[in-house]
Amino acid sequence: MKEAVIGIDIGGTFTKYGIVDRNGNCLVENSVSTDFTDDVNEYLENLYKNIEKSFSPFASEYEIKGVGIGAPNGNFYNGTIEYAPNLKWKGVVPLSNLVQKHYKVPVALTNDANAAAMGEMLFGGAKGMKDFIVITLGTGLGSGIVVNGEVVYGHDGFAGELGHITVRPDGRQCGCGRMGCLEAYASATGIRRTVYKFLADSLDDSELRNVSFNQLSADMITKHANKGDKIAIDAFEYTGHVLGQKLADIVACFSPEAIFLFGGLAKAGDFILQPTRKHMESNMMPIFRGKVKLLISGLGEVNAAVMGASALIWNELDK
């Protein structure tokens, strides 16, 4: 029998899953609803049923060796999801235990950004690296930090909250209840806020003046930047300025070989890379300058989250 694992990425609306072999080939991928019920057992029954259906064409050839799970507020140490604001399950959910009882194989769980870092290390651009950081620029800013080949989980399992280091103590309101966090500036939501700030501050003409805040997306901002829209280009410069300054601090903490940008905003490519790199370099301590690669993630957008969750459990199985 060949070996494979199940990778599961739990989001607020959908849960993606896939069956992935040791070389990172995804045999099958699919998704189910996350929020159709607030009963975690009912959710899992439906998930198991769908996984079984997806796996059945491969069942004669492959054996499932483990399950990896990426989830918001996932605690690696306890295998729990703890007080996740975007999920209907309240309090502390012992998800690893529940899944382990069903499949009777090892289960590992962490948050989506840590899973992305494992995916980058096993299957993406960080192959062979021991010290690197993955920054996910989606609705918020998540991060997975790898030191000496291991994800940094910290004392309580919640290390790596780079989205919540402070840019300005009296700055933008953040979803975490504080003000001025990095993710309020550097994320898909952050750049939308920046576009609106510039629409307010300047009188520059822009087609973005016809778009409501709720309609505005990071992709739309990239599209208008490509067409030469000054507000859109300035918004990327501002986002890269804030992000680059903070990455310079983060380099002083971790001295990584590379920092990978991942997620919605990373799709803007050079629009985000160039200003971020410029301000990271100019704010960095001299001994670190020119040493740290700033790269776009080497994982495809399509099934990166499932690849990350799979990498998480492959890494545990290989220990």
Added chain:
Amino acid sequence: MKEAVIGIDIGGTFTKYGIVDRNGNCLVENSVSTDFTDDVNEYLENLYKNIEKSFSPFASEYEIKGVGIGAPNGNFYNGTIEYAPNLKWKGVVPLSNLVQKHYKVPVALTNDANAAAMGEMLFGGAKGMKDFIVITLGTGLGSGIVVNGEVVYGHDGFAGELGHITVRPDGRQCGCGRMGCLEAYASATGIRRTVYKFLADSLDDSELRNVSFNQLSADMITKHANKGDKIAIDAFEYTGHVLGQKLADIVACFSPEAIFLFGGLAKAGDFILQPTRKHMESNMMPIFRGKVKLLISGLGEVNAAVMGASALIWNELDK
């Protein structure tokens, strides 16, 4: 034969050394001049001679198993001292190699703050901890970061430069060539600058108005704070405010069990601890609040640096 190691702490003016057993008992400690020569071999010959003299009463009972060295700009990976501004040896000095050739035992070298962290873990307040940070508040601000029981060295050996994360991009001039670094505020030098800022900004009476900048020391500021001097007390509050804010960011990165303060400024005890703790807590992301201990180092001031250097090599020998 009983086992011991040599711990060496290289400073700009003096080099301290000691013979330390596995339980952290320092059999003997002494010091030699560092800056009497700019020839590293001449310096080492003198150091070896003195160590031999100090060790001779113990030579029949103890065997030297290794040498640990703490040095400015010490690179753990290469065993080199690289471009240390406060030492007379220029460029890259392969110190571990030189010492290893002489003693023919394992040699480990790192910077003084990383050595302090190892000392804290083996012999101080961090016994049994796997995730903690030591902040040294001396002339500058150094840091040793331990994740999962290992010092974070990063890709190039220079991780953990927390003194050079930015407080204000346009702030105080820093010795590293940039502006607004944390150590320009939170260090023995930083609080002297803050006292002078307050003497300039306010008209408050203070005995410190009779002290020149060069005469002023952190001990003197503590002494006047103890006597109720408003400028001195305000300077501690300001220092704790800046340090606490940045520690909150550092907690978001590493989620440590404890942060230890060490060095000259840490001797001020509650004057520095209380404002730092208050502003760390109030700036921290809610999930980290009330979880992270802020403590004064458990290593004695007298031979802490030598204990740190010894711990470094004991830790390597025990791997």
